[in-house]
Amino acid sequence: MGFYDDRVLPHLINLTCGMSALTPLRRRTCAGLTGDVVELGFGSGLNVDVYPDTVSRIAAIEPSDGGWRLASGRLASSRVPIDRAGLDGQRLPFDDDTFDAALTTFTMCTIPDLPAALAEVRRVVRDGGTVHFLEHGTAPDEPVRTWQRRLEPIQRRVAGGCHLTRDIPGSFADAGLTVTSIDRFYQPGTPKAFGAMNLGVARVGG
Template sequence: MKVVAPLRERVCAGLTGDVVEVGFGSGHNVAFYPAAVRSVAAVEPADVGWRLAADRVAASSVPITRAGLDGASLPFGDDSFDSAVSAWTLCTIPDVEQALRELRRVLRPGGTLHFVEHGLAPDAGVARWQHRLEPLQKRMVGGCHLTREIVPLLEAAGFTLREVDVFYEEGAPKVLGADTLGVAVA
C-alpha cells in the first residue's frame, strides 16, 4: 500500500463535485478524495470488495453509495457526474471499450476522468514478455490483461488527454508495473 499510496493521491487530485468511481474495490482511494468531492457513486461488481471497504466508507466525510455492478453498463443518466476515477481497473473489464464510452456518456461536458492503469509497456522487450505472459495472467488474476494500450483506448472512446505520465511502478516487475496515469476530458 505504501508504494501505491502516492499514485492514489495523484490520481485523486483534482476530483470535484459528483464522482463516479469504476472499480471501487475495497475503497483504497477513499482516503485520497479531495475536499471538493461532493459525493461518490461506487461501481463495484465484487461483494467481497464492498465488504472490505465498509470501514473506509463509514469513516469517509464524503457520501459514498454502491451504485452499479458493471462498468460497461452504468445505471446513470447522461451528463450525471463532474469527475470519474479508475485505478487499476480497466485491465479486468471484459468490454473495456464500452466501459470507457459509458464513462464518457455519464460525465458532464468538460468532466474529467482521472486514471492510473497498468498496460502495455513502452519498451519492446518488456511488451514481448507481457504478450507471452498475458494468457496465464488472465487465468490467474481475474481476467487481468497486461497489454491494453490505455491512451489509444481513451482516445477511441472520445476522450481528450489533458495529462499523461507513462512509467514503471516502483517495486513492481516491469511486465506487471507499466503504468499510465493522467487526466482525460469528456
Template sequence: MGFYAERIVPRIVDAACGARAARPLRRRVCAGLAGEVVEIGFGSGHNVPFYPPGVTAVAAIEPSDLGWGLAADRVRASRVPVRRAGPDGRSLPFEDGTFDAALSTWTLCTVPDPLVVLRELRRVLKPGGALHFVEHGLAPQEDRRVRRRQRRIEPLHKRLSGGCHLTRPTVALLTDAGFTVTEVDVFYQERVPKPFAAQSLGIALSPGPGGPELSR
C-alpha cells in the same frame, strides 16, 4: 463466477492494491477531483482517504460483494458520502451528463469490454467532465522485450488475477472512446517487475458541446 473468483480474487486485489507503494499514485490521481464523482472498479475503497475536499459525493461501481464488504471501514470513515451505485461499468444506472468527474484506478486492465465502459463514462459525465486515471498496461513501444514478456505471461496472469490483462493500451483506449487526453505521465513503477509496472497516470476530458457523438 466460481469460488476462486468470488472469494479469493477480491482478497488478492485488496492486498495488492493496498500496497504502500500505490499510495503516492492514488494521491496524484485523485488530486483535483471535485463535485459528484463516479468511480469504476471501486474495489475495497483504497482511494477513499485520498478524495480531495472538493469532492461532494462518490457513486461506487463495484461488482464484488466481498470487495464492497472489505471497503466497509473505509466507507464509514469517509468524510465524503460514498454509495454503491451498481455492479457493472458497461451499463451505468445514471442519466446522461450526471457527474462532474470520474475516477479509474487499475480497473481498465480487468473489465471485459474497456471501450464499452469508457463510452459509458463519457455518457454519464457532463460535457468537459474529467476522467482521472491510473492504469497499468502495455509497455512503451520502444521496450519490445518487455512487451514480449507481457504477452507470454498474460494468459497465466489473467487466470490467477481475475482476468487482469497486461497488454491493454490505456491511452489508445481512451482516445478510441472519444476522450481527449490532456495530461499523461507514462512510467515504470519502482520495485515492480517491468511486465507489471508500466503505468499511465493522467486526465482525459469528455467532449464539450459540439464534440463527437457517442455511438449507441
C-alpha cells in the same frame, strides 16, 4: 462468482493494489476531482483516504461483494458520502451528464469490454468534465511487451481477467476522450511485465 473470485481474489487485490508505495500515486490521481464522481472499480475502497475535500459524493461501481465487504471499514470512516450505485462499468445505471468527473484506478485491465465502459463514462460525465485514471498497461519497450504477451494468459486466470497488454492512452483516444495530461513510467519495486503506469486526466467533450 465462484469461491476464488468472491473470497480469495478480493484479498489478493486488496494486498497488491494496497501497497503503501501506491498511495502517493492514488493521491496524485484524485487531485483535482470535484463535485459528483463516479468511480469504476471501487474494489475495497483504497482511494477513500485520498479523495480531496472538493468531492461531494462518490457513486461506486463494484461487481464484487467480497471487495465491497473489505471496504466496510473505509466506508464507515469516509468523509465523503459513498453509495454502491452499480455492478457493471459497461452498463452504468445513470442518465446522461450525471457526473462532474469519473475515477478509475487499476480497473481498465479487467473490464471485459473496455470500449463499452469508456463510452459509458463519456455518456454519464458532463461535457467539460474529467476522467482521472491510474492504470497499468502495455510497456513502452518491445522486450517487456514480449514477456507481457507470454504472461497474460496466466495473469488473466489468476487475477480476475487482468490484461497486461492494454493500450490505455490509445483506448481513451479511441473513445473520443482527450488526454490532457499523462505520466507514463515503471513503478519501482514491481516487475516491468506488470506494465507501464499511466497516470493522467482526460477531458470529456470540447
